[in-house]
């Protein structure tokens with residue numbers, strides 16, 4: 180059945196899921212209060228970098244399945260299903276900032292008529308679905324029938340469209356069987372495990388999943404330090420662990436830790452949610468602490484390797500929190516650059532997608548979209564994001580361009596032996612015990 184769907188919020192999640200529901204044949208209108216964004220979107224001009232999204236948006240606008248508006252009231256009036264996908268950032272005290280969700284409820288509830296299913300796709304604290312349902316019913320006209328369903332989103336930036344059409348699972352938390360079934364049905368073309376739960380469990384599944392993945396990363400980063408101390412290779416350790424199907428091979432890449440708009444925010448939120456019910460979530464506290472330390476330790480590693488950084492020029496390759504996105508939210512590179520600048524280093528930086536945005540966040544950094552421009556006259560090269568374009572550089576040329584043949588790789592992109600053969604002092608994470616003895 181073709182449904183009429185309004186998606187509120189055109190950030191990553193709203194834009195990708197709205198477009199994908201249109202692609203599945205539904206009639207979708209995406210809403211944002213940011214009028215400039217809507218004007219751009221109405222011309223199929225996509226404000227985020229996401230492979231394949233531009234083409235999919237344009238095709239669905241052309242077929243008449245997808246449109247954009249800043250008029251929330253009109254959009255919810257013509258839709259039976261309303262998906263909330265606004266931001267839920269963290270407040271200074273660690274609580275989740277629910278102001279965007281609150282403003283959507285206040286703006287639309289008085290205009291809801293007949294039966295409406297509200298779907299919470301934003302990542303929200305447990306209990307939000309219950310609260311949204313109560314609040315909306317209070318504000319909506321008496322004859323409206325409102326049901327709130329939790330349908331957390333698990334897509335990753337950079338592979339968002341693929342993840343939407345090929346998810347590992349779809350989680351639907353509903354207290355109203357018919358609404359839950361209808362939300363299941365809008366996903367019909369997608370073949371995957373469908374987990375129907377109560378609302379609270381669905382809300383917790385999202386935080387639990389992100390917290391667990393973050394824990395895997397912090398665990399392997401801790402192992403990497405042990406590896407360096409005992410002369411083992413964390414790549415082999417991760418591979419050997421991952422071959423055990425109970426552990427799995429994913430999210431065991433040691434590096435400079437996780438960043439982005441989700442893991443840092445959601446781990447902090449889950450810690451606070453536990454604290455608010457008098458529970459000290461000790462593992463999660465350590466996961467967060469290890470992740471922060473990982474950035475500091477990397478800077479120490481650069482410092483140890485290069486000595487006094489005063490006046491040295493360091494080429495930082497990659498700024499986005501991971502490849503295939505231009506997202507700089509909580510990107511480790513930003514902290515690392517600030518710390519290197521504090522130690523007196525001059526920074527030139529390369530990123531194929533995020534360099535332009537970065538100019539708003541970084542000062543005194545020369546930013547480049549051509550990697551060789553960033554490397555020109557640098558004392559050494561530091562890798563902060565594993566972009567394929569960085570892997571593909573001509574390393575003979577790189578060696579001839581930088582003053583000292585030193586690469587400090589925060590993402591373990593290369594085989595240490597290969598880089599050594601190419602004439603580099605190559606320092607990476609959890610694999611460099613011996614070479615550390617030999618550095619300048």
Ligand SMILES: NC(=O)c1ccc[n+]([C@@H]2O[C@H](COP(=O)([O-])OP(=O)(O)OC[C@H]3O[C@@H](n4cnc5c(N)ncnc54)[C@H](O)[C@@H]3O)[C@@H](O)[C@H]2O)c1
Pocket residue numbers: 187188189190191192193210211212213216251264265266267279280282283286300301302303332333334335336440441
């Ligand atoms: N980014 C991801 O990869 C990802 C993945 C899974 C889940 N999530 C979760 O999904 C939610 C959205 O994330 P995002 O990265 O897309 O957010 P975002 O902050 O990039 O975008 C939110 C959008 O909502 C709009 N908005 C805010 N209040 C509004 C209102 N009252 N009416 C209309 N529009 C409004 C903003 O203008 C903005 O465009 C968050 O809860 C996040 O944790 C994000």
Ligand SMILES: O=c1ccn([C@@H]2O[C@H](COP(=O)(O)OP(=O)(O)O[C@H]3O[C@H](CO)[C@@H](O)[C@H](O)[C@H]3O)[C@@H](O)[C@H]2O)c(=O)[nH]1
Pocket residue numbers: 302332333334335336337389392396429430431432433434435436437438439440441442445500501
């Ligand atoms: O082995 C690994 C895997 C990832 N990372 C880092 O972890 C961060 C997050 O990576 P990833 O999960 O690929 O990106 P996101 O787009 O932030 O997606 C996560 O956060 C989303 C928002 O909640 C969820 O929907 C996704 O399921 C979840 O993977 C990045 O900084 C990566 O560099 C590592 O350091 N080592």
